[in-house]
Amino acid sequence: MAGNLWLDGLVGTFVHLAPLGLEHVDGLLDAATEDRSTFAFAPVPWDRASMTVYVERALAKREEGEQLPLVTYSRPERRIVGSTRFYDLHPWDWSSLFPGSSLQQRSNPDVAGIGYTWLRPSVQRTPINTEAKLLMMTHAFEQWQVRAVRLKTDARNHRSRAAIQRLGCILDGVIRADRPGADGAVRDSAVFSMLATEWPAHRDRLLARLAS
Numbered sequence: 001m002a003g004n005l006w007l008d009g010l011v012g013t014f015v016h017l018a019p020l021g022l023e024h025v026d027g028l029l030d031a032a033t034e035d036r037s038t039f040a041f042a043p044v045p046w047d048r049a050s051m052t053v054y055v056e057r058a059l060a061k062r063e064e065g066e067q068l069p070l071v072t073y074s075r076p077e078r079r080i081v082g083s084t085r086f087y088d089l090h091p092w093d094w095s096s097l098f099p100g101s102s103l104q105q106r107s108n109p110d111v112a113g114i115g116y117t118w119l120r121p122s123v124q125r126t127p128i129n130t131e132a133k134l135l136m137m138t139h140a141f142e143q144w145q146v147r148a149v150r151l152k153t154d155a156r157n158h159r160s161r162a163a164i165q166r167l168g169c170i171l172d173g174v175i176r177a178d179r180p181g182a183d184g185a186v187r188d189s190a191v192f193s194m195l196a197t198e199w200p201a202h203r204d205r206l207l208a209r210l211a212s
Helices: 022-032 047-064 127-142 158-166 201-209
Strands: 015-019 067-074 080-088 111-119 148-154 168-180 186-195
Touching: 015 127, 022 080, 047 067, 047 080, 047 127, 067 111, 067 127, 080 127, 080 148, 111 127, 127 201, 148 158, 148 168, 158 186, 168 201, 186 201
Parallel strands: 111 148
Antiparallel strands: 015 067, 067 080, 080 111, 148 186, 168 186
């Protein structure tokens, strides 16, 4: 991970995104076992052992500098409702193109991935996800000054694809046979992005939606 990208947390009206830790296993397990019918395309842990491994692997990715895993709290409900994270947080390497250029001095990522997102079913289709994405995209675009935010989902997950498009992200394309799917199938991934130049208009629109 480039630079110092540690987050103390992101706080909104409906949601608080805090750094993930092993102390969150019980709350995450409660959220993950409320109703698993909406997790067909998401690799959400199902018991204490799998949730512990899930958190430990996420923390290892943080230590390796590859990801920033977050736990999602509902502020109105005062409980954990899921998890999300930043990933692929690396600056581009310009050294071979422009030796000695100031472009090599950038420490923040040029592109930030947002993903590994899941929420307990009772808070899906509520302001929780919209505000969480708004907070994360605001941080990526306005603090890290990224050039783009990228989101990926199983191409078969039409509900997730629609939610990403409602944020204002554009479908870049589908990567065929990208990875194993949560259901054991070979997953095609739909890849979406938003550019920094597109962000201000979408930020204002999302803020207006949350205020309505």
